[in-house]
Amino acid sequence: MNNTHFSHAGRSFNLIRYPANHQHKSLQAWDSADELIMSHCDDTLLDDVRLMIFNDDFGALGCWYAHNQPVWISDSWIAHRSLEENLNANGLTCETGDENRVTAPVTALTSVDKLPGVPTTVIMKIPRTLALLEQQLSDLRDCVDANTQIVAAGKVKAVTKSVLALFEKYLGPTTTSLAKKKSRLIFCTPSTPLPKVQASAFPTRWSAKLATGQTISVVNHANVFSRQSLDIGARFMLEHMRVENTDSVIDLGCGNGILGLNALSMAPECRVTFVDESFMALASARQNVSDNFPDQLSQCRFEPSNCLEALLHQPDAQAYTKVLCNPPFHQQNTITDHIAWQMFHDSRELLVTGGHLIVVANRHLDYHVKLKRLFGGVKVLASQQKFVILSAAKR
Missing domain, CATH: 3.40.50.150 (Vaccinia Virus protein VP39)
Structure with missing residues (x-):
């Protein structure tokens, strides 16, 4: 039987990895990095937070923070479909736009869309591709300020010196938490002014x-x-x-x-x-x-x-x-x-x-x-x- 029941901090969701009929019974739609983010951010987020979420693999974070009406960014069509199905399956009835992307209660964007507004908090899962992380940090430079809180997470093996160096190169001082359940948090505070960098190396x-x-x-x-x-x-x-x-x-x-x-x-x-x-x-x-x-x-x-x-x-x-x-x-x-x-x-x-x-x-x-x-x-x-x-x- 597939593991789709997610329970954390007194809240429960049914979460699938899209498409549900191809989900292997040993795989689930969340991980310990998601739980670390939730445990940390639930204590610090304000009701009027302007929240951005990056690289939410299967919509677990999008569902958890749907009440905050976040901007949600992913390069993965499967992640977008997972988000839509998981929102609907948990009574968070969503609306979609012309391009079949979620528009409410989460605003779903792709990695080639321009980031809107100035977020007060950015939540990020460390992507598998280091180049994608670099491009996203470069994009964030155009919309964060000194008051923006940036919290990232990944498996311990993904939180490398190279990853931390990219946060510091593009945004500012960066620290990490202790490891818990084989995952770790990253905290970054944008400098004023931001570090000087050359134009993005991509594409x-x-x-x-x-x-x-x-x-x-x-x-x-x-x-x-x-x-x-x-x-x-x-x-x-x-x-x-x-x-x-x-x-x-x-x-x-x-x-x-x-x-x-x-x-x-x-x-x-x-x-x-x-x-x-x-x-x-x-x-x-x-x-x-x-x-x-x-x-x-x-x-x-x-x-x-x-x-x-x-x-x-x-x-x-x-x-x-x-x-x-x-x-x-x-x-x-x-x-x-x-x-x-x-x-x-x-x-x-x-x-x-x-x-x-x-x-x-x-x-x-x-x-x-x-x-x-x-x-x-x-x-x-x-x-x-x-x-x-x-x-x-x-x-």
């Missing part, structure tokens, strides 16, 4: 060569995998892709969109849908199409989604012929294969008969077995010491 920009020989300029926002060069798996996939002008392609878990960009270079008339659960990834992919293939931008769509869920629920779904995928094997800080498994299921459901799911992955993950079980057959398109490219056809 980064670098050059890559596609399979056609075309050299493109690649933009990467802070929370996008492989920010400074092509990762080995993607480079291997580029060498073995085959795309026709008649194809309708999905770049699933697109990151900066390199696989979709390669498809546009190989088959200028193909249609490409870029899908990722990171808003920074989609912003990077859109910018990269706009910069390198401006005439083909109208052939492209950019969809925030948990795997292919958003496309499966659209009444006007295209006839997709290829899904290109380099599946992740972690969610937040948890190693898991349930995301890849859902990607494979969704691809099989969405593809036209005769369409192909093409996966590049580390050999040790043994996706060959999973794809054979699901599709009834799988071909090895290419292999090397570390990676393998697999193709499964919908029959």
Whole structure:
């Protein structure tokens, strides 16, 4: 049975990790860092607090502080969906806007939105990506003042010297609490004036060569995998892709969109849908199409989604012929294969008969077995010491 009942300081919530039907029974939607934040901040928050919450993995903090009507910032589509479901499930009926984001009682923003107003308190979970933390601290410089209280938390192993140095570099004096339940708090007080720093290092920009020989300029926002060069798996996939002008392609878990960009270079008339659960990834992919293939931008769509869920629920779904995928094997800080498994299921459901799911992955993950079980057959398109490219056809 899934662990969804959260009780702390006399209050109780039912909290899920979205999507609930794929939540592993050993995983829960909160951790000891959330509890540390609650224990500390509940004693210090004023009724008229202007609260910002960053990187709330599955909406536990958003639910806990919903009565404060916080501004809530996350780069994760899954976190946004978790927040909405958990608010509704706990009688905190929420409203959503045109972009399917929560607007009340919590104002949910993405990591590419401009931060509003001056908060009196900032609560932050330390993100897995140090670059995302750096970008968020840089963004906070534009809206905090000397009276803003900043409280961050993370597992002890995440509260490193590098993390503390970033708080001091961008905002000011920083201290930590003692460890409790393997988590630790960070306290930061903005200096007056703020420390002098250079302009944000993000997004980064670098050059890559596609399979056609075309050299493109690649933009990467802070929370996008492989920010400074092509990762080995993607480079291997580029060498073995085959795309026709008649194809309708999905770049699933697109990151900066390199696989979709390669498809546009190989088959200028193909249609490409870029899908990722990171808003920074989609912003990077859109910018990269706009910069390198401006005439083909109208052939492209950019969809925030948990795997292919958003496309499966659209009444006007295209006839997709290829899904290109380099599946992740972690969610937040948890190693898991349930995301890849859902990607494979969704691809099989969405593809036209005769369409192909093409996966590049580390050999040790043994996706060959999973794809054979699901599709009834799988071909090895290419292999090397570390990676393998697999193709499964919908029959």
